[in-house]
Amino acid sequence: MSKSNFTRRGLIRTGAASGAALAMPSIFTGAAWSAAHSGYTNAPQGDTVTLGFNVPQSGPYADEGMDELRAFELAVEHLNGEGDGGCLATFSSKVLDGTGILGKKVAYVTGDTQTKSDAARASAKSMIEKDGAIMISGGSSSGVAVAVQGLCQEAGIIFMAGLTHSNDTTGKDKKANGFRHFFNAYMSGAALAPVLDKAYGADRKAYHLTADYTWGWTQQESIQAATEAIGWETVNNVLTPLASTDFSSYIAPVLNSGADVLVLNHYGGNMVNSLTQAVQFGLRDKQVNGKDFQIVVPLYSELMAKGAGANIKGVFGSTNWSWKLQDEGTQAFVRSFGTKYGFPPSNAAQTCYAQTLLYADAAARAGSFNPCAIVEALEGYEFDGLGNGPTLYRAEDHQCFKDVLVMQGKENPDNEYDALEIVEITPRAQVEYAPDHPMFAGGSLGECNPGA
Amino acid sequence: MDAILLQILNGLDKGSAYALIALGLTLIFGTLGVVNFAHGALFMIGAFCAVTMQRILTISQTTIDESRTDFLGNPMKVETPYVENWFGPELGGAIIDWAVPLAILFAIPVMICIGFIMERGLIKHFYKRPHADQILVTFGLAIVLQEVIKYFYGANPIPTPAPAAFTGSFDFGVLLGFDPNAIIYPLWRLVYFVFSLIIIAAVFGFLQFTTFGMVVRAGMADRETVGLLGINIDKRFTIMFGIAAAVAGLAGVMYTPINSPNYHMGMDFLVLSFVVVVVGGMGSLPGAVLAGFLLGILESFASMNEIKSLVPGIDQIIIYLIAIVILLTRPRGLMGRKGVMEE
Numbered sequence: 001m002s003k004s005n006f007t008r009r010g011l012i013r014t015g016a017a018s019g020a021a022l023a024m025p026s027i028f029t030g031a032a033w034s035a036a037h038s039g040y041t042n043a044p045q046g047d048t049v050t051l052g053f054n055v056p057q058s059g060p061y062a063d064e065g066m067d068e069l070r071a072f073e074l075a076v077e078h079l080n081g082e083g084d085g086g087c088l089a090t091f092s093s094k095v096l097d098g099t100g101i102l103g104k105k106v107a108y109v110t111g112d113t114q115t116k117s118d119a120a121r122a123s124a125k126s127m128i129e130k131d132g133a134i135m136i137s138g139g140s141s142s143g144v145a146v147a148v149q150g151l152c153q154e155a156g157i158i159f160m161a162g163l164t165h166s167n168d169t170t171g172k173d174k175k176a177n178g179f180r181h182f183f184n185a186y187m188s189g190a191a192l193a194p195v196l197d198k199a200y201g202a203d204r205k206a207y208h209l210t211a212d213y214t215w216g217w218t219q220q221e222s223i224q225a226a227t228e229a230i231g232w233e234t235v236n237n238v239l240t241p242l243a244s245t246d247f248s249s250y251i252a253p254v255l256n257s258g259a260d261v262l263v264l265n266h267y268g269g270n271m272v273n274s275l276t277q278a279v280q281f282g283l284r285d286k287q288v289n290g291k292d293f294q295i296v297v298p299l300y301s302e303l304m305a306k307g308a309g310a311n312i313k314g315v316f317g318s319t320n321w322s323w324k325l326q327d328e329g330t331q332a333f334v335r336s337f338g339t340k341y342g343f344p345p346s347n348a349a350q351t352c353y354a355q356t357l358l359y360a361d362a363a364a365r366a367g368s369f370n371p372c373a374i375v376e377a378l379e380g381y382e383f384d385g386l387g388n389g390p391t392l393y394r395a396e397d398h399q400c401f402k403d404v405l406v407m408q409g410k411e412n413p414d415n416e417y418d419a420l421e422i423v424e425i426t427p428r429a430q431v432e433y434a435p436d437h438p439m440f441a442g443g444s445l446g447e448c449n450p451g452a
Numbered sequence: 453m454d455a456i457l458l459q460i461l462n463g464l465d466k467g468s469a470y471a472l473i474a475l476g477l478t479l480i481f482g483t484l485g486v487v488n489f490a491h492g493a494l495f496m497i498g499a500f501c502a503v504t505m506q507r508i509l510t511i512s513q514t515t516i517d518e519s520r521t522d523f524l525g526n527p528m529k530v531e532t533p534y535v536e537n538w539f540g541p542e543l544g545g546a547i548i549d550w551a552v553p554l555a556i557l558f559a560i561p562v563m564i565c566i567g568f569i570m571e572r573g574l575i576k577h578f579y580k581r582p583h584a585d586q587i588l589v590t591f592g593l594a595i596v597l598q599e600v601i602k603y604f605y606g607a608n609p610i611p612t613p614a615p616a617a618f619t620g621s622f623d624f625g626v627l628l629g630f631d632p633n634a635i636i637y638p639l640w641r642l643v644y645f646v647f648s649l650i651i652i653a654a655v656f657g658f659l660q661f662t663t664f665g666m667v668v669r670a671g672m673a674d675r676e677t678v679g680l681l682g683i684n685i686d687k688r689f690t691i692m693f694g695i696a697a698a699v700a701g702l703a704g705v706m707y708t709p710i711n712s713p714n715y716h717m718g719m720d721f722l723v724l725s726f727v728v729v730v731v732g733g734m735g736s737l738p739g740a741v742l743a744g745f746l747l748g749i750l751e752s753f754a755s756m757n758e759i760k761s762l763v764p765g766i767d768q769i770i771i772y773l774i775a776i777v778i779l780l781t782r783p784r785g786l787m788g789r790k791g792v793m794e795e
Contacts, residue, residue, distance in 0.1 A: 276712060324523075335524060
């Protein structure tokens with residue numbers, strides 16, 4: 001026998017609530033509001049909206065992850081009207097006014113990717129399912145970014161990638177719910193090649209050491225294509241295991257191979273060790289084919305440059321952004337970050353800060369947190385004032401197109417944050433490519449997924 | 453021929469590190485019967501002794517240079533190491549330049565103390581427990597130690613260069629009649645190899661030619677009988693734990709210019725060093741040294757492009773393949789003794 005909980009007092013309460021709801025102005029109950037604020041995963045309830053920042057807080061890229069986290073926290077502060085506002089004043093879009101996003105105060109949760117795809121997916125899943133995060137951002141590894149982007153696509157969540165440089169993130173693994181502000185391996189090659197041509201000439205023989213995973217492969221393919229286009233010859237490409245710490249047996253045969261340039265398609269600890277060991281082998285003191293032997297590191301990170309110390313002097317590479325840029329967006333961000341933390345931000349931090357503001361801005365312009373509305377607002381969006389100059393979020397692959405920086409290890413740095421100097425700001429037109437470029441072929445964005 | 457010589461040379465320095473770590477592991481296993489999975493962490497702590505020495509020597513006085521500005525536009529803070537203030541830029545600079553070799557003096561007492569604390573504070577409670585328990589507790593300790601180091605020093609590698617006199621490389625090719633640049637070898641790796649030979653000789657000499665060493669060797673052979681003679685063998689074994697920790701630490705100190713130290717470097721060496729111990733023969737000191745160099749050189753050969761093109765991925769598994777072959781043909785390892793780790 002069942003027992004009913006229906007009481008006279010309850011009936012009165014329910015009736016009163018229904019009556020009040022029916023009596024409300026139509027603006028609050030209208031179809032437009034309902035459509036915009038329901039029917040998608042983690043539609044914000046109450047007066048806050050939660051963002052999820054998924055960065056490596058442990059593991060080999062923890063320092064980089066911490067710098068990203070600092071930038072996220074700063075972005076949230078600025079969105080909520082705290083601090084000096086940073087780039088809100090310089091951003092070309094003026095819809096963000098320091099009152100949160102769509103009137104909701106911004107809250108955030110963090111996850112630890114450990115720079116492992118499975119751990120990154122687990123922490124992203126937890127932030128989505130338990131914490132109600134409506135957007136996930138973060139990075140430091142392309143393997144992780146691709147894995148988390150796939151998860152967000154399935155869950156109906158927007159993924160604003162942090163540091164991820166593999167062509168695949170917006171190439172064969174691109175997703176409609178994923179967006180990348182950071183540059184990619186193709187752009188590094190396109191920016192570096194003319195500088196290398198000018199500095200070292202067109203008659204060069206290159207030997208590549210390449211990290212054996214998605215980023216390394218696409219980086220090597222890109223820089224090889226770019227340098228061969230200026231007349232360089234590729235002597236050899238040796239894949240090195242990601243877990244390697246001692247590269248001596250890979251470096252030792254280089255001088256005897258006929259190559260006069262060593263290209264290190266390595267990142268993070270791999271780059272620090274391989275560059276240090278190449279210098280120890282005296283490669284940069286040698287002459288081969290009548291020319292000074294040279295080393296090139298296509299992707300630089302300020303934090304890794306610190307790790308390589310004096311070995312990085314004179315070595316060319318590329319970055320997405322530098323705190324040394326003089327535009328007002330950069331100045332505003334560096335001032336906010338430097339005042340709060342006491343040192344200049346890395347380019348990983350800058351991309352995370354920009355991505356958070358771009359998400360907030362897209363939601364504000366769309367008038368909704370619905371992922372499909374966000375996608376629509378970001379696709380083909382042109383903006384400026386965040387530190388990279390005029391930038392386009394291309395609709396076809398959700399890749400940002402902007403100027404790319406060619407950097408060189410500084411001969412006499414003033415301090416540990418001064419290891420790199422800008423040698424050229426490569427204009428956006430020089431690093432652009434067609435959406436169906438062969439290096440990015442094989443995937444499709446698919447449809448945006450709003451989730452629940 | 454030059455390629456073969458090149459890879460033999462390359463294998464020597466890594467083999468040196470394997471041999472030194474495996475020597476310490478074997479000393480601990482041979483004396484205390486403990487399988488110490490925290491030994492790689494001792495190597496890592498040794499490396500961070502070099503980092504600490506470098507930081508101590510570069511403790512600086514801050515002055516304001518009004519003529520320059522920092523990234524925020526404020527007057528530039530200029531850091532000048534006290535060592536340079538006290539001894540002048542030339543001598544002070546030279547002292548800082550020699551931070552890594554000087555760290556040896558700092559690392560020896562530090563590592564012996566850490567070894568004592570580890571043995572007395574934790575490991576002695578596990579002497580009579582199964583090897584599985586010892587592995588679990590020492591592995592846990594290794595993780596704690598590396599997290600402590602990460603907390604204080606960060607996760608990224610820290611550059612710790614060799615003295616300027618030892619940067620650059622030596623052209624062995626010219627010495628042996630080959631073309632220039634055919635066989636080049638970094639000077640510091642040569643230093644590391646010679647250093648490891650000295651340490652290995654010192655440990656063997658200490659065990660072979662001192663009364664203390666004789667008692668320790670007797671204790672390793674028959675602990676009970678030595679105890680019945682009224683000798684406090686436990687105390688000597690504790691000292692040997694400290695010495696083994698110092699050997700691992702010194703291996704770490706001198707390795708820092710080869711690979712910039714990071715908190716994870718001990719784990720990178722630990723598993724391979726255990727394979728070295730097993731291949732050399734559990735409890736055999738000469739076996740550990742021999743296997744260390746042998747596997748280091750074989751690993752280097754397996755990284756050759758010519759070999760990798762024949763068997764892709766061989767550089768990642770060569771040590772384990774060799775270990776399987778040796779253990780199948782010589783189950784006690786190359787120089788293992790009967791009765792060690794055999795029920």
